[in-house]
Amino acid sequence: MTGKQQPRLEAAGITKMFGGIRALNDISLEVLPKQIVGIIGPNGAGKTTTFNVITGAYRPSTGEVRLDGKAVTAEPSHLIARAGISRTFQNIRLFGDMTVWEHLLVAQPHSDFTLRRLLPTRWADPQAFRRAEEILEFLKLADVKDRIARSLPYGIQRRVEIARAISARPKLLLLDEPVAGMNHDEADDIRRLILTLRDSGLSILLIDHDMAFVMNLCDYLYVLDFGVMIAQGRPDQIRSNPVVLDAYLGHAT
């Protein structure tokens, strides 16, 4: 890691208490521009809680979250989203009655109340309309544009969720187990997609259990166990780290 570069995301000294339970204990991590960073760790290690703190869904008990050097800690989550952090969910959360196309429009940057927003989107916001078309092409979703998203096969729903997340124009994309439940080919599709997104300028922070997937994809890894950051480093360093092997790899496989 180069010392000088301004990190896209910094989480510094995050602690999150739930009642008396210390779900996260003094977690610090950073994601550099155009970097793919992974968080790994056993179930219950606090990975998704970390995501929830970064996106403003949870207010950390202590610590600070900064995006491009600017503190966004515990801001309302819609403002954090507009500042440039977007995410997907481990258990897919698409909107029940919406088509794929509508999912791409709902997350377009918002200016709250203007009469223009009462016009059909094609005229009200041609820019949003074109961008949605681009994303549709880019994620190979054009064929299912008008289908209700939740009626689609699981692998495609995952793509729709990623499409929805990037339609919000994030600088940082958080992916919560993007290949959970996918077969090898589907996972490989997602891997290539993530690389393309990185090349287009996005920074990516992801959680996954699939070690091969994470090791192949990530530039840098953080290892969580019971809310404590027990290791960090490049994939090759993590692979041979005895603490990690003991805490995670040992009883995960």
Add this chain to the structure above:
Amino acid sequence: MLLQQLVNGLTLGAVYTLIALSFSLVMGILGVLNLAIAELFMLGGYFGFAAILAKLPLPVALLAGMAGAALVAAVIERVGYQPFRDAPVVTPMLSTLGFSIILQNVATNIWGSDPLQLPDEVFGARFTLGPVSASAMQLTIVGATVVLVALLAFVVQRTALGRALRAVAENRDVARLLGVSAGPLTLLAFMLSGALAGAAGVLIGLHYAAITPYIGVEIGLKAIAVMVVGGTGRIWGALIAGPLIGVAEVMTTAYGGSQIRDFVVYGLMIVILLLRPQGLLGGARTEQGPRV
């Protein structure tokens, strides 16, 4: 005779539909039963009456009723809902119950508890087609309802605001994580809901050519029944349930006697609650993941 009753039932059903949509807009988006909607309906009627008595044309009266009710709805949202946003749903419901009673009281103080009558000559014309006869007012009610429902459907289904509303209704937390600001949309939902109730008030007031401060209670409760029959989670359920209950009510009165009318309407509601709690239109609402 049967056709005539059908026409009368559809007229009543149109008004029920509007109020039920008003309830289910707020219910669908916030999961809160805004009990003051019954009084927004009543106030809309008074605002509309005031406009008609001031010799303003009907469309203006309708708009006056909608705008007035929408403004009161905005106050209710700011004072009676927003502060209790994170409280259990029964809390804002109780506060809207308080608003409901206060508004009834305000109306009684301003307009008195006697019915306010409209002079006979307003909208007296009747149109006859074969055995069926409909008053100009009945046609206006059905026509206005169709237009309002179409407008609402357009806003909700086709515009950016509507998409944002649906996203918040479906999952407020996910919508916010996508940059949708839920606060202004909540206000919008209350105001749209108020405008619909206000329109219904103007229409029913003109239909009966009379209005009292208590008109909202009976019809408001019936609209809740309509919403339940249509499905509380699906706002468009009211489009089927409104005419259905209107016709059922008129038919019961015509052929069975008015004393069993409410028995049929609320009986239907209870049967639906027992057998099909998601309502006529509600699909199975599964795969609702835990909230963020």
